[in-house]
Amino acid sequence: MMSASIDLKKIPPKILAKTERFEVSEFLGKGKSGYSFLILFGSGEFVLKVMHNEPNPYYNFSGNKVEYEVRSHNVLEEIGIKVPVLLESSIEENYLIKEYIPGLTGPEVISNGEVTDDIIKSLIFYSMNAKTKGFNLDYFPANFLITSRELYYIDYEINPYSEEWNLENWGIWYWANQQGFTEYLKTGDPKLINEDINKGIPVKRGFEDIVKNWLQYF
Ligand SMILES: Nc1ncnc2c1ncn2[C@@H]1O[C@H](COP(=O)(O)OP(=O)(O)O)[C@@H](O)[C@H]1O
Ligand SMILES: [Mg+2]
Numbered sequence: 001m002m003s004a005s006i007d008l009k010k011i012p013p014k015i016l017a018k019t020e021r022f023e024v025s026e027f028l029g030k031g032k033s034g035y036s037f038l039i040l041f042g043s044g045e046f047v048l049k050v051m052h053n054e055p056n057p058y059y060n061f062s063g064n065k066v067e068y069e070v071r072s073h074n075v076l077e078e079i080g081i082k083v084p085v086l087l088e089s090s091i092e093e094n095y096l097i098k099e100y101i102p103g104l105t106g107p108e109v110i111s112n113g114e115v116t117d118d119i120i121k122s123l124i125f126y127s128m129n130a131k132t133k134g135f136n137l138d139y140f141p142a143n144f145l146i147t148s149r150e151l152y153y154i155d156y157e158i159n160p161y162s163e164e165w166n167l168e169n170w171g172i173w174y175w176a177n178q179q180g181f182t183e184y185l186k187t188g189d190p191k192l193i194n195e196d197i198n199k200g201i202p203v204k205r206g207f208e209d210i211v212k213n214w215l216q217y218f
Pocket of ligand 2: 031032142143155
């Protein structure tokens, strides 16, 4: 059983054939690697992520995405970053299944004006752990889910550390842009949150004081 809003073409036939195992109930979102769906199995809720190979201006990737995310998941767990539990993966069928995290996405929290000091402190803590191991997370807010208790990094992605794409020079600036994310959630237009849409560089002007204040938690 599927709800009408789901584009079935995005789900590989082999997974569709297995839907007696689970019910695909909602399309959650699409990023640079895959389509994520909320699925119901028994009384539980899970996320099915089906990888795609669509080109992305900010990302060049040539390996196998499932393999890469499974490996990244293991590293993230090892270095103390809160990620959803990985339940199943299939390289042949190009998907993984993970724990569903109920809560608000980063963009929703930013738009609501609910970015608390605790969220920023968790981001900084995660970034310091990752940096120690030579990595950056993808600090773009859509990769985070905020529950009543914790900040989750829901995408299994790590990148080699660089100053340019670290938290303080790049990602944290998105978290300050309430107005931009309110509009971005409505239209999805990247110009609302980026000063350079070709490279994916966030708008910084006007947010210097907020960010400077947050960076004191480092
Ligand atoms: N485990 C999860 N729990 C809740 N929502 C999720 C989960 N995984 C993904 N999502 C939703 O799906 C969106 C895209 O997922 P993500 O893994 O970041 O894909 P991509 O790698 O393509 O960027 C997220 O922004 C989030 O809204
Ligand atoms: Mg993502």
